[in-house]
Amino acid sequence: MAFPVASINLTALRHNLARVREFAPHSAVMSVIKADAYGHGVMAVAEALVDSDAFAVARLSEGIHLRQQGIEKPIVLLEGVNSEADFIQAADYQLSPVIHLHSQIQLLQSIKLPQPLQFNWLMIDSGMHRLGITPEQAPAALEILKSCANLTDEIGLMSHFANSDLVGDKRNQLQLSPMQALHNDTGLAVCLANSAAVISYPASHLDWVRPGLMLYGISPFDDKSGPELGLKPVMQLKTQLIAVYNIDAGEEVGYGGDWTAELPTRIGVASIGYGDGYSRHLSNKSEVWLRGQKAPLVGRVSMDTICLNLNDVEHAEVGDEVILWGSPELPVEQLAQLAETIPYELVTVITRRVQRELSDG
Numbered sequence: 350m351a352f353p354v355a356s357i358n359l360t361a362l363r364h365n366l367a368r369v370r371e372f373a374p375h376s377a378v379m380s381v382i383k384a385d386a387y388g389h390g391v392m393a394v395a396e397a398l399v400d401s402d403a404f405a406v407a408r409l410s411e412g413i414h415l416r417q418q419g420i421e422k423p424i425v426l427l428e429g430v431n432s433e434a435d436f437i438q439a440a441d442y443q444l445s446p447v448i449h450l451h452s453q454i455q456l457l458q459s460i461k462l463p464q465p466l467q468f469n470w471l472m473i474d475s476g477m478h479r480l481g482i483t484p485e486q487a488p489a490a491l492e493i494l495k496s497c498a499n500l501t502d503e504i505g506l507m508s509h510f511a512n513s514d515l516v517g518d519k520r521n522q523l524q525l526s527p528m529q530a531l532h533n534d535t536g537l538a539v540c541l542a543n544s545a546a547v548i549s550y551p552a553s554h555l556d557w558v559r560p561g562l563m564l565y566g567i568s569p570f571d572d573k574s575g576p577e578l579g580l581k582p583v584m585q586l587k588t589q590l591i592a593v594y595n596i597d598a599g600e601e602v603g604y605g606g607d608w609t610a611e612l613p614t615r616i617g618v619a620s621i622g623y624g625d626g627y628s629r630h631l632s633n634k635s636e637v638w639l640r641g642q643k644a645p646l647v648g649r650v651s652m653d654t655i656c657l658n659l660n661d662v663e664h665a666e667v668g669d670e671v672i673l674w675g676s677p678e679l680p681v682e683q684l685a686q687l688a689e690t691i692p693y694e695l696v697t698v699i700t701r702r703v704q705r706e707l708s709d710g
Contacts, residue, residue, distance in 0.1 A: 411426075
């Protein structure tokens, strides 16, 4: 087997989708598989999550790729599209671009698509101020869209929480209220709840939920891990030792000599680095799991390798498996805190030279 490897547990994916349905039993599920399914491999994930009611990606190219690979579920393009050519492609591939600008509405009135767009969504800016029209502008926009020949009459209302990972934050209710009001006034389906809201804010579930991070077994909250929420980690990132050697007290390891041995130390070199997407911000901070023990990373993360202090790992030798994250002892959430980032970033930046290995158990 070539290393490093990101082992993707398909059974865990299906378990996590089932957990979404336990949290939101009365809502349809739009599974978010953008950014190559958060770095997990979009085709394997889409096939494992076939029981989803719909998929969501960010961009037109992602949706086209899924269609070309035979995915038939409704596919929503969260960023929408902004040109006649892109709208035509979306129609050709039966994709559903989210409408979030008045200019998109005007364009849809002026062009002729080969077939009407289906499963349509209007993005409402309920308070995040990133994409969408205001709640006050929604009724007029809906009237135009309902009469547009390029759309079917299936229009839903979508929005996005800015602070749902902050449980109890009053701003969440400030975003939910206008969406509930629009739902009551129009009778249209609403899709608002992301992973954090699926777990912690039942009032926001409404017609559709839109889980992303939790599908991959990762917690959206700073103070909890995925397993503490009943989720199963999907990705285990692992590699192997390619060298083991001894250094004396006072000798330095790695670029810049950022780490100096305080006593005689056995050093291991593992085949992974920032060229594989393993964050350089973990230099001198993180640990790995090796032969049932934690071994600290020493020195800087290089492009292709990291160095480990093996003094507490007896009998470690070249060829041993090294787990970077995804074991109970090393959840990716813990690594993200050490890197002063979020788990989303760690998993999505794993590069193509890291082999994806599928498991089903």
